[in-house]
Amino acid sequence: MELLDNIGETLGGIWDTATAGGESWLNSWFDNEAEKVASAAPEENRKPQHQEPAQQPTGQPIYTMAPTNTALMLMGGGFVALAVVLLLRGK
Template sequence: MSLLDSVGETLGGIWDTASDGGEAWLNSWFDNEAEKVASAAPEENRTPQHKEPAQQPTGQPIYTSGVSNTALMLMGGGVAALALVLLLRGK
């Protein structure tokens, strides 16, 4: 009978150790998830929009310069039209 008692005690000890370890792991996992949820407040983690550059739908920032390609083309076309008018007027 002592053999069964010792095996039972051993298995019981193993079970208690495993269940305590699993419970500790589960509690730490729940605490970690709760911290993730608590720190996910959008108003605290997002930068204000007036500090962010404009973005394309892919998330790449759009950098604006002083003169765009369209403005350069319009200026060039205006200069070319003015030159054409001045050349035709001279004849």
């Protein structure tokens, strides 16, 4: 009987140690993941684009042309082509 009691106490101690170690490992893992999520906030880690212009791999800034409205240009070209066709057809 004494042997079974000793084995039971030993196994119980091993189990308690394993569960306590597992619990502390799990808590530290959750804390680490929470820190990763908190530090991934883009508003805190990135500069707004208007303060940091686009750059080439050499570090030189990229100068862009004035923005154009592509749809408006396509419609204007279509109207010009239509007018040319109508004028040529009338002759």
